Amino acid sequence: MINKLVEKIKKTQAPIVVGLDPSMKFVPEQIQKRAFAEYGETMKGAAEAIWQYNKAIVDAVYDLIPAVKPQIAMYEQFGVEGLAAFQKTVEYCRQKDLIVIGDVKRGDIGSTSEAYAAGHLGKVTVGNTVCRGFDEDFATVNPYLGSDGVKPFIKVCQEEKKGIFVLVKTSNPSSGEFQDRLTADDKESGKMRPLYEIVGEHVAEWGETCMGDSYSYVGAVVGATYPEQGRILRDIMPKAYILVPGYGAQGGKGADLVHFFNKDGLGAIVNSSRGIIAAYQQEQYAKYGAENFADASRAAVLAMKEDIDQALAARG
Amino acid sequence: MINKLVEKIKKTQAPIVVGLDPSMKFVPEQIQKRAFAEYGETMKGAAEAIWQYNKAIVDAVYDLIPAVKPQIAMYEQFGVEGLAAFQKTVEYCRQKDLIVIGDVKRGDIGSTSEAYAAGHLGKVTVGNTVCRGFDEDFATVNPYLGSDGVKPFIKVCQEEKKGIFVLVKTSNPSSGEFQDRLTADDKESGKMRPLYEIVGEHVAEWGETCMGDSYSYVGAVVGATYPEQGRILRDIMPKAYILVPGYGAQGGKGADLVHFFNKDGLGAIVNSSRGIIAAYQQEQYAKYGAENFADASRAAVLAMKEDIDQALAARG
Numbered sequence: 001m002i003n004k005l006v007e008k009i010k011k012t013q014a015p016i017v018v019g020l021d022p023s024m025k026f027v028p029e030q031i032q033k034r035a036f037a038e039y040g041e042t043m044k045g046a047a048e049a050i051w052q053y054n055k056a057i058v059d060a061v062y063d064l065i066p067a068v069k070p071q072i073a074m075y076e077q078f079g080v081e082g083l084a085a086f087q088k089t090v091e092y093c094r095q096k097d098l099i100v101i102g103d104v105k106r107g108d109i110g111s112t113s114e115a116y117a118a119g120h121l122g123k124v125t126v127g128n129t130v131c132r133g134f135d136e137d138f139a140t141v142n143p144y145l146g147s148d149g150v151k152p153f154i155k156v157c158q159e160e161k162k163g164i165f166v167l168v169k170t171s172n173p174s175s176g177e178f179q180d181r182l183t184a185d186d187k188e189s190g191k192m193r194p195l196y197e198i199v200g201e202h203v204a205e206w207g208e209t210c211m212g213d214s215y216s217y218v219g220a221v222v223g224a225t226y227p228e229q230g231r232i233l234r235d236i237m238p239k240a241y242i243l244v245p246g247y248g249a250q251g252g253k254g255a256d257l258v259h260f261f262n263k264d265g266l267g268a269i270v271n272s273s274r275g276i277i278a279a280y281q282q283e284q285y286a287k288y289g290a291e292n293f294a295d296a297s298r299a300a301v302l303a304m305k306e307d308i309d310q311a312l313a314a315r316g
Numbered sequence: 317m318i319n320k321l322v323e324k325i326k327k328t329q330a331p332i333v334v335g336l337d338p339s340m341k342f343v344p345e346q347i348q349k350r351a352f353a354e355y356g357e358t359m360k361g362a363a364e365a366i367w368q369y370n371k372a373i374v375d376a377v378y379d380l381i382p383a384v385k386p387q388i389a390m391y392e393q394f395g396v397e398g399l400a401a402f403q404k405t406v407e408y409c410r411q412k413d414l415i416v417i418g419d420v421k422r423g424d425i426g427s428t429s430e431a432y433a434a435g436h437l438g439k440v441t442v443g444n445t446v447c448r449g450f451d452e453d454f455a456t457v458n459p460y461l462g463s464d465g466v467k468p469f470i471k472v473c474q475e476e477k478k479g480i481f482v483l484v485k486t487s488n489p490s491s492g493e494f495q496d497r498l499t500a501d502d503k504e505s506g507k508m509r510p511l512y513e514i515v516g517e518h519v520a521e522w523g524e525t526c527m528g529d530s531y532s533y534v535g536a537v538v539g540a541t542y543p544e545q546g547r548i549l550r551d552i553m554p555k556a557y558i559l560v561p562g563y564g565a566q567g568g569k570g571a572d573l574v575h576f577f578n579k580d581g582l583g584a585i586v587n588s589s590r591g592i593i594a595a596y597q598q599e600q601y602a603k604y605g606a607e608n609f610a611d612a613s614r615a616a617v618l619a620m621k622e623d624i625d626q627a628l629a630a631r632g
Contacts, residue, residue, distance in 0.1 A: 134395055
């Protein structure tokens, strides 16, 4: 799947992933009304609204981009019905030949991580029948529990040719609270380095066991809001694809992104959620109106593509 | 809810939480057969099997214990149907007046953690209607993203009088990989301490904003497999209830647990999953047979209670 991701990025010339994080405040009123008319102001109504919203956006942008990243929390807040909308979204995007990165940030002790890996990337056996759960192509993974929380995901990646992105340096303001802590290095005694570098080294090591043609099935999450750390981590994990959140609404700019890419112009894929899916609510795209929200999303994808293109060209 | 937890622990005299982690290999054949006969070898069949298994165990032990801890991964592996069984389990346990700790280990950036907090502990507004998702009493939270990943949960805890347990030192073998790293202390320059101590201090600080009568709504997860760290963390977070996994199947023993409790005999609640729910598969309880698996679970709860009682009595 990492090979397919690289191939699709080359083909679309867009190292972009659209974050399908459908907060109800982004969903245009006409969609909400239709959904509530059918299912009432219920979890099922909410799930129908976010599904219809997602579908329209995917239909409008799928030819421009290699991948989408649904954030499962935005579905999970609507309970079981919301998670059914998550599943429907994953399936629909895969039918459109989009690569689906499940932003699930799971991670637990060994046997429990096995269950998460089976549910999101792999399969389970029920009696004698093999069944698949959410069946994303990639999942994001939290490393706080160490190797035995991550390795069950890697095992499934090897079996299924799927991938993970491990949280290394997240995009949020307080990510430094633990991730930036200077910690003792077990390689060169006495040297102190931030925790995210140590985690990055583990990502590189884990990734060696699971290589595609040029990049590993084990990638990393590093926020666009921390370009300097991105540069350092790019060097530490040369074979890891970096999933870069934080562009756009969270403050990351095109020029900040260049450090995340390798010299071959590959190695990073930049996420934008609100900036794309709620583009119609921004002044710049207000002319589209709520009726044509999906066209606004398409325009925002094209603008993001140009912003990144220009930044990479300026790097030379 | 922390007051209710303390009260129920006093009443049952059992600082015990039963982990409802229904792996299919624990579910007796007769239950699997009945479920598959009704729904086929499908996700729905698997979900029905784990629900019937849970229900029988809960019916057999609910009067002995204050709380249960369903591990959501074991349900999530069966997709949307599995999560419906999770929800049914949560509801049923709450009807039985058990406190439900959702072992979900969620954690993300601010707005996303808000959605998780709403889905698991709080509510969402759909149109003008307030709806509730999974509605557990407590949830476990991963701290890797720092304060702005945890605070949205605390906000919901304050509103709903619910609680969280933040992962501090987990029970798995590789938990030390990152959690034990010696890190620079920002309080006393030059002093180096393991990361889990720093996280523990944050838990204590977060907890001050959200106090029940004697303990905080913000608790911590510290593994029974690391008793020495438990002792240190007990001192660092005197007002935090400690959820202690790793007893039984993972190797933690009654004598290891005494450090997790305060002098008042409170402050810790010990989880056992396999050791209770799959007791009938152990030699010690084999006499019950697969038919009477729930009676074996009841016997295992009583034995665990005695083991902890003795250890606490020996401490004096």
